[in-house]
Amino acid sequence: xxxxxxxxxxxxxxxxxxxxxxxxxxxxxxxxxxxxxxxxxxxxxxxxxxxxxxxxxxxxxxxxxxxxxxxxxxxxxxxxxxxxxxxxxxxxxxxxxxxxxxxxxxxxxxxxxxxxxxxxxxxxxxxxxxxxxxxxxxxxxxxxxxxxxxxxxxxxxxxxxxxxxxxxxxxxxxxxxxxxxxxxxxxxxxxxxxxxxxxxxxxxxxxxxxxxxxxxxxxxxxxxxxxxxxxxxxxxxxxxxxxxxxxxxxxxxxxxxxxxxxxxxxxxxxxxxxxxxxxxxxxxxxxxxxxxxxxxxxxxxxxxxxxxxxxxxxxxxxxxxxxxxxxxxxxxxxxxxxxxxxxxxxxxxxxxxxxxxxxxxxx
Numbered sequence: 001x002x003x004x005x006x007x008x009x010x011x012x013x014x015x016x017x018x019x020x021x022x023x024x025x026x027x028x029x030x031x032x033x034x035x036x037x038x039x040x041x042x043x044x045x046x047x048x049x050x051x052x053x054x055x056x057x058x059x060x061x062x063x064x065x066x067x068x069x070x071x072x073x074x075x076x077x078x079x080x081x082x083x084x085x086x087x088x089x090x091x092x093x094x095x096x097x098x099x100x101x102x103x104x105x106x107x108x109x110x111x112x113x114x115x116x117x118x119x120x121x122x123x124x125x126x127x128x129x130x131x132x133x134x135x136x137x138x139x140x141x142x143x144x145x146x147x148x149x150x151x152x153x154x155x156x157x158x159x160x161x162x163x164x165x166x167x168x169x170x171x172x173x174x175x176x177x178x179x180x181x182x183x184x185x186x187x188x189x190x191x192x193x194x195x196x197x198x199x200x201x202x203x204x205x206x207x208x209x210x211x212x213x214x215x216x217x218x219x220x221x222x223x224x225x226x227x228x229x230x231x232x233x234x235x236x237x238x239x240x241x242x243x244x245x246x247x248x249x250x251x252x253x254x255x256x257x258x259x260x261x262x263x264x265x266x267x268x269x270x271x272x273x274x275x276x277x278x279x280x281x282x283x284x285x286x287x288x289x290x291x292x293x294x295x296x297x298x299x300x301x302x303x304x305x306x307x308x309x310x311x312x313x314x315x316x317x318x319x320x321x322x323x324x325x326x327x328x329x330x331x332x333x334x335x336x337x338x339x340x341x342x343x344x345x346x347x348x349x350x351x352x353x354x355x356x357x358x359x360x361x362x363x
Contacts (some may be wrong), residue, residue, distance in 0.1 A: 036352075068355065
């Protein structure tokens with residue numbers, strides 16, 4: 001998905017990039033990311049500024065390849081969230097499933113932020129996935145979920161292997177509860193190895209697809225300056241990789257982007273995780289339901305973040321159409337469509353991804 005941001009193994013080229021990219025550049029990117037995540041304190045803004053504060057919180061949601069595929073329209077008492085189809089990813093997401101899941105993530109952030117700012121938000125989702133959020137005054141209530149909006153990130157590094165207690169899994173599952181959205185927790189080692197087998201098949205299929213590779217490389221950002229200019233995409237530093245000069249990286253990245261290295265990285269990620277949560281929904285569902293999946297996932301992500309946990313997505317077997325049904329069957333989810341694979345655990349915080357300015361996303 002919705003927010004899968006792939007870690008690239010750049011081998012010796014990454015080491016060379018580390019020598020060429022100074023520590024000041026990383027510090028600059030970290031400072032910029034922290035600034036972008038400084039939400040307006042509840043009660044500090046009113047009127048149009050308050051609506052823009054809600055949009056700011058919404059934009060801190062995850063999106064596939066960090067495309068930030070949303071557009072916001074502000075009314076007197078409403079905010080509309082629509083798809084920006086100019087930022088879709090037809091190779092990895094040909095039916096726009098991840099795009100609408102991303103809109104759902106943004107909507108959930110907006111709901112949580114509205115409550116903190118003294119507004120009750122009621123999203124209504126049309127059949128085409130467009131979201132209209134009605135806003136009405138309510139006593140302000142700042143929740144742990146609101147505070148987690150700025151801290152949440154998809155951490156692509158390894159975790160430390162510590163398990164989660166049953167009560168922790170239960171809280172995560174309860175946070176993600178939603179009509180029409182099924183969640184399956186897989187935390188046993190044998191189950192995680194079956195997930196890894198499916199992820200490996202997904203990597204092999206995707207990395208043998210030239211269109212997929214072209215699209216992925218298009219969204220890669222290799223150094224701080226490139227990431228800052230675009231405000232989007234997959235910045236190498238967010239995956240724990242050293243920055244590289246783009247002119248060099250784009251010449252050599254395809255040479256090091258191989259299924260075997262991605263499978264090895266995924267094995268490290270899964271085997272160091274406490275477990276995964278698989279989201280699934282009606283296979284015949286469309287954008288309206290996918291928005292609901294995004295809202296459910298984002299509630300889980302905020303709950304996990306508030307609890308000091310890390311998470312990321314490993315969706316390759318769900319992004320290859322022919323692999324979805326076998327995956328669903330292997331985990332007893334047929335005939336549902338598996339939507340997301342979310343790995344969860346304890347691990348370090350990595351640099352945050354950047355965001356585009358509000359003027360770029362408000363119509």
